């Protein structure tokens with residue numbers, strides 16, 4: 001069936017089997033492979049994208065359900081070759097190691113910052129509860145979010161502290 | 164890869180019932196898909212046709228009125244419910260249960276109605292709905308009927324729904340609204356694990372209502388208790404209502420023990 005959707009401000013019209021999920025549709029039919037498949041069953045969050053303003057697991061959305069939808073994926077973070085502020089802070093804080101969970105993390109964080117401009121550590125933890133990281137560790141990710149929201153300062157030894 | 168099926172998105176209730184009748188037992192209703200698509204992926208169900216109810220007009224309603232209370236349409240997501248100001252003000256226990264369910268992005272899709280139709284013993288919305296004496300409005304081509312939630316579940320993953328019937332909405336009356344409620348759920352990792360055991364407690368006007376998940380074939384409501392009864396008596400009442408099993412996630416004894424711990428902890432919280 002024919003599916004029309006907007007991904008990162010660009011309109012795509014594609015034919016897809018009704019039983020294809022949005023994750024595979026984005027990767028195989030739209031050609032955006034930034035969104036990753038981890039568990040494929042809604043647990044790991046690697047495939048998190050933003051659909052009509054809300055974060056969702058793309059593996060649990062059927063492509064035809066996204067007909068007419070507005071989607072944002074990790075490819076929409078950087079603008080004109082310039083990384084987004086959250087992406088910069090991820091690099092600075094070493095919040096990326098293997099990088100597999102990063103696209104989903106970034107989407108969950110984008111959703112969070114849309115709802116809560118200055119999230120507490122607790123709110124950050126809750127927002128990424130549905131995103132597994134198996135190598136970086138969550139601390140650096142939390143610090144990157146605190147920093148990008150202006151909540152980290154340097155103490156007199158040069159160590160970063162939560163304000 | 165999922166098995167091949169057709170996708171239908173009816174816009175009206177008559178269209179929905181036509182699609183259900185045409186599809187027969189090979190058709191499945193799709194709400195948030197967080198149970199259905201996981202089961203399809205695992206090969207546990209192999210529908211020929213999937214009927215998306217999210218575009219049916221009227222099913223997306225979440226409304227409150229001072230006479231009848233809250234009405235939760237079949238397409239209302241768990242986050243939508245938990246973020247609604249009137250729900251936060253009057254039905255705190257629904258919010259507590261909602262926020263314990265899966266992860267944020269999953270709750271953006273998972274529906275409240277899908278959670279009870281799936282009828283898992285560990286369904287997290289069920290304890291709150293039981294404590295508030297919710298009513299389940301079931302519709303079919305023939306008309307509609309209303310079933311109290313405590314009669315809705317008939318066994319593990321089984322409900323009173325017959326072929327051709329759907330849950331149109333859940334009504335949550337005002338009787339116990341405004342009470343102080345909380346939910347304790349035992350699990351390994353928040354956001355990822357099904358409950359090992361869960362206890363909801365709601366206190367209002369000298370009455371204590373409790374409901375338990377993951378400790379019987381269905382979520383269950385404990386007999387009404389009085390606020391004046393001792394913590395031990397209330398814990399005993401809950402213990403008598405449950406019938407837990409041993410499984411990979413926990414032993415029967417541990418579940419029984421934790422039900423009592425949670426009743427006592429909740430009494431201090433509400």
Ligand SMILES: Cc1cc2nc3c(=O)[nH]c(=O)nc-3n(C[C@H](O)[C@H](O)[C@H](O)COP(=O)(O)OP(=O)(O)OC[C@H]3O[C@@H](n4cnc5c(N)ncnc54)[C@H](O)[C@@H]3O)c2cc1C
Pocket residue numbers: 041042043191192193194195196197198199200201216237263264265266269272273274275276277278279280281285286287288328329330331354355356357358
């Ligand atoms: C990773 C993960 C974690 C989870 N964690 C939890 C948890 O912590 N607690 C918990 O309780 N659940 C959990 N779940 C289960 C699930 O998310 C919930 O049960 C959810 O509320 C189901 O709603 P849905 O809209 O996604 O249902 P769907 O999958 O769309 O539907 C569920 C079933 O009900 C039927 N159905 C749906 N709506 C109707 C209707 N209106 N009328 C008739 N039939 C209907 C469908 O055909 C299907 O059989 C989890 C699931 C996943 C994948």
